[in-house]
Amino acid sequence: MPTTKHVTDLLHEQHQHINELFDRVLAAPNPARKQETFEELRRYLAVHETAEELVTHPIARAGVDGSTVVDDRVAEEDMLKGLLAELDDIEVEDAAFDQKLENLHVQVRQHIEYEEREEFPLLRNENDESMQVQMARAIEAVEQVAPTRPHPTLGSGATSQLMVGPLASVVDRTKDAIAKVLG
Template identity: 25%
Template sequence: MSIPLPPLPSVPGDADWKPAGEEVVKVLSEEHRRITSLCGRLTDSDVDAVERARTAEVVIATVTRHLSAEEQYVYPAVAGTLEDGRSIADREIAEDREILLTLQSFSSTKPGDADFDRLATALCGQLQRHTEAATGELLPGLREIASEAELIRLGNRVQVAEEAAPTRPHPGTPATPPWNKVVDPAVAVVDKVLDVVTRRPTYPSDL
């Protein structure tokens, strides 16, 4: 069975041809490990307040980009490929909305606030569940069915989508194609202007 990829550029007819890039399973697995590491830093009370505040901004931006790309490309592939894929994708989209709502509340706090530690712990718990669902169900299912070339092409699309994704949570925006592919990049323009103006850190490399 072939994975129902979103519209992508045409490829050579050679069956042995393999595109450049990393397959989606590796891309997302590395991102999940990175997010888990950031959560460890975020919830570590031994990290000083300034660095925890900067880490919080990076977590918010990283997770927002990650969820946007998954909703644009990964969940549609899951819905069209895996057994009971539609209900799995719907479940993950609903969980994503809850994560975005937590991110939205968390973004208005800072270390020392009464809600900062509570929301940081709640957020990291939600992200742990998200990672477990991906590593235990979604990604193994895609790898079992899709070809290596398909997985690489999907990984490429996820990475491109992340670069054009919002860096702040917008839980009210569309969560499914085609509208999220239109709205997310448009919203991202405003987010990125604000990031530049405020010199906000948005990548782990900024820490």
């Protein structure tokens, strides 16, 4: 059933879930559970950011001062993708994993704060209720097919996501299926 939420309400809920996932990874009782929860976090972040790049950023960019706000958020997202990709290459038992994860969490919390304070008002003030609900539905649609791993070399922005994102998504979702079968 399609959502009836406004896009900023949906994204705020997703931001809360992201913070909960970070806490769950850090509190995992054993390496296997930590790895599983980290993979869930990685997938969620990758999908969430792709949806924002394709749906909310282009719309917010059209608002007053939108380009500056969105450019800053995209720069943060590019940096976060790099940090997440680094973490993806480290074993959860590695001594550096928790430190890098905590650093990533600090950076993600700051990004969320800026996004909600600076970009969300552009989405709310520049779009009527119907458009805000349509954006939330578009977010949900993109999330069904978005890549599930960070691709820092892909870059941000709708053009690169639309051109290379579908192939990355197929590869990512194939890797996910294989990992699930092989345990």
